[in-house]
Amino acid sequence: MLALNNTNTQPFTFLLTGIPGLRAAQNWISIPFCLLYVIALSGNSMILFVVLHEQSLHEPMYYFLSMLSATDLSLSLCTLSTTLGVFWFEAREINLNACIAQMFFLHSFTFMESGVLLAMALDRFVAICDPLRYQTILTNARIVQIGVIVLIRNVAVMLPVVLFVKKLSFCSSMVLSHSYCYHVDLIQLSCTDNRVNSILGLFALFSTTGFDCPCILLSYVLIIRSVLNIASSEGxxxxxSTCISHISAVAIFYIPLISLSLIHRYGHSAPPFVHTIMANVFLLIPPVLNPIIYSVKTQKIRQVIVKVLIQKQLRI
Structure with missing residues (x-):
């Protein structure tokens, strides 16, 4: 089998895949995908706009929400061009460097979302367990520090992954399993030893989402213990009620992530399109649902959005 090293002067090209076994129906399948992208982009842009422009929302909780929206917006943009390109135009080819770049940003923003959800859990923990010191603990400077730490962590864990993918040689089999470049999918096409790449991928996963998820669970154990000590049922x-939106955001991020991992590990007998649809659901559902959940469940956000929409109508 011919091995093609990435240092070859010839540009190495991979072939992306739409929905396996449903190629004839891809034009129809692209319609709900397109709608989901529109909802994700418009919803998260609206959240960012109202948080940045409304003075009353310049509080730690809403700053973290704007970080979540920026991450969701970036995550959607990472896969939009290749996914819709495959569905609409059969634009399946992607060169190695573009594939690695997409993989880097895709995983980085996924890990960043996990980190932001942990930061939001910290926000709820301080607000409920130590409300008198909330403003002194979560200052603007500290919020910026948290955001920078999350960003640096993601770059630090993803850089070795990217560098070792660049060292791989690839065989004549060039067909990826998704409409975007996924690390596990990419290294499986290598005809050289990819054990180091697998270990680095697992390390990146466990040092980000694998660390964040238990910390989020721990924060809610402490929150529940603190809430149960409140005397009045109304209190x-x-x-x-202040935690419902965040709990929902955590659920819609981690449940698809765990489900996708289980399907990849144990669902070998499942049709290929199940793996592909689950992978797309994992990437699209959080960016689509997060702005909806926070708009519906957070009264302050809802009021500001309504005010902005009314002002636009009056200008028209």
Whole structure:
């Protein structure tokens, strides 16, 4: 089998895949995908706009929400061109460097979302367990520091992954399993030893989402213990209500992630299109649902969005 090293002067090209077994229906399948991208882009852009321009939303909780929206927006943009390109134009070819770049940003923004969800859990923990020191603990400077730490962590864990992918040689089999470049999918096409790449990928996963998820769970154990010590049922209900949006965001991020991991590991008998649809659901559902959840469940966000929309109507 011919091995093609990435240092070859000839540009190495991979072939992206739409929905295996449903190629004839891809034009129809692209319609809901397109709608989901439109909702994700417009919803997260709206959240960013209202948080940045409305003075009353310049609080730690909403700063973290704007970070989440910026991450979701970036995550959607990472896969939009290749996914819709495959569905609409059969534009399946992607060169190695573009594939590695997409893989880097795709995984980095996924890990960043996990880090932002942990930061939001910290915000809820301080707001409920130590409300008197909330403003002194979560200052603007500290929020910036948290954002920078999350960003540096993601770049630090992804750079070795990218560098070792660049060292791989690839065989004549060039067909990827998704409409975007996924690390596990990419290294499986290598005809050289990819054990180091697998170990680095697992390390990146466990040092980000594998660390964040237990910390989020721990924060909610402490939050629940603190809430149960509140004497009045009204006070307990009010405290829990401030966490509903964040709990929903955590659920719609981690449940598809865990489901996708289980399907990849144990669902070998499942049709190929199940793996592909689950992978796309994992990437699209959080960016689509997060702005909807926060708009519906957070009264302040909802009021500002309504005010902005009314002002636009009056200008028209």
């Amino acid at each position: 307990r209900q009010k405290a829990f």
